[in-house]
Amino acid sequence: MKKLYQAVLMAVTSIVLLNPAYAHDPSEHMGKSEAPNCPEMMKMEGMEGMGSMDRKDPVMMAMMEQCKGAQDADEETGDHHKSDDGDHKQGSHHHKMDGQYHSDDHDKN
Amino acid sequence: MSAKIVIASVLVAVFGGIGFLYSGIYPIGADVPHNKLTYWALTTLRESSIAHASKIVEVPDLSNPSLLLEGGADYNDMCTGCHLKPGKKESDMTLGLYPSPPNLSKALATGGREYGKQEGDKQARRQFWIIKHGIKASGMPAWGKTHDDKRIWAMVAFLQKLPTLTPLQYQIITARKSGSANMQH
Numbered sequence: 001m002k003k004l005y006q007a008v009l010m011a012v013t014s015i016v017l018l019n020p021a022y023a024h025d026p027s028e029h030m031g032k033s034e035a036p037n038c039p040e041m042m043k044m045e046g047m048e049g050m051g052s053m054d055r056k057d058p059v060m061m062a063m064m065e066q067c068k069g070a071q072d073a074d075e076e077t078g079d080h081h082k083s084d085d086g087d088h089k090q091g092s093h094h095h096k097m098d099g100q101y102h103s104d105d106h107d108k109n
Numbered sequence: 110m111s112a113k114i115v116i117a118s119v120l121v122a123v124f125g126g127i128g129f130l131y132s133g134i135y136p137i138g139a140d141v142p143h144n145k146l147t148y149w150a151l152t153t154l155r156e157s158s159i160a161h162a163s164k165i166v167e168v169p170d171l172s173n174p175s176l177l178l179e180g181g182a183d184y185n186d187m188c189t190g191c192h193l194k195p196g197k198k199e200s201d202m203t204l205g206l207y208p209s210p211p212n213l214s215k216a217l218a219t220g221g222r223e224y225g226k227q228e229g230d231k232q233a234r235r236q237f238w239i240i241k242h243g244i245k246a247s248g249m250p251a252w253g254k255t256h257d258d259k260r261i262w263a264m265v266a267f268l269q270k271l272p273t274l275t276p277l278q279y280q281i282i283t284a285r286k287s288g289s290a291n292m293q294h
Contacts, residue, residue, distance in 0.1 A: 036284035040277055059270055061174035062181075063281045 038067035139207035155244060163238035168230045171266035177282055180267030183260065185283035191248070196276040206248050216272035229269070236265045
């Protein structure tokens with residue numbers, strides 16, 4: 001009887017103490033979802049200041065990660081100068097980024 | 110005789126205080142600032158409490174760029190209304206709340222001195238604690254009830270860099286690409 005009582009007490013205590021903090025899905029409070037303005041970034045990379053940013057700087061690395069698909073597409077097609085004109089290109093970059101972006105890096109944390 | 114005076118004084122103070130509380134004299138509207146003494150007392154209480162409580166917080170490595178992307182997206186979704194972003198100087202919340210939420214997109218005044226690692230860690234502990242536990246009667250919620258520590262640390266990592274970001278850098282880093290919208294923790 002005593003062992004049964006102890007087992008029940010441990011089970012109840014475990015359930016209470018192991019109650020996790022439920023993190024809700026980011027999409028619950030996601031505002032307007034907009035694509036990163038990668039064409040503007042690539043345009044500015046040629047300018048002073050932005051182009052001289054340390055490639056190992058976490059901010060730079062984060063931006064490059066966001067625009068990875070767009071940069072790869074530009075290198076393949078050689079469309080760097082055409083990326084100056086706006087919505088159509090941005091839309092196509094977004095479409096490519098959807099396919100190419102991997103969220104694995106986030107899972108590593 | 111002196112003991113009676115002391116006891117009488119204490120009783121007057123206690124009942125006077127209770128009477129003041131129930132009188133409704135003190136203006137509680139957010140559009141009427143505290144007097145300087147009250148402001149000093151509340152600010153000191155707040156900062157001392159946060160400093161004390163956050164001492165035990167251990168700061169992890171915040172240099173991973175992925176943290177900036179994760180924390181930045183959350184900041185953009187949940188925090189900019191009160192704490193602003195590069196290029197935004199005010200909002201309904203910054204004008205209407207009292208005390209006004211700090212503009213986290215602006216660098217802290219350091220008097221020109223460099224922020225060393227120790228001070229950087231102290232700032233990170235403070236930010237983590239405030240995000241997780243909130244601040245009573247201030248409008249700052251306790252996000253820890255709905256967000257785990259990993260997610261809060263990502264926001265702290267982003268806050269470390271936020272004052273250095275241009276509007277373009279901010280837009281790129283905080284944009285949520287559709288592939289990341291269903292990230293589970």
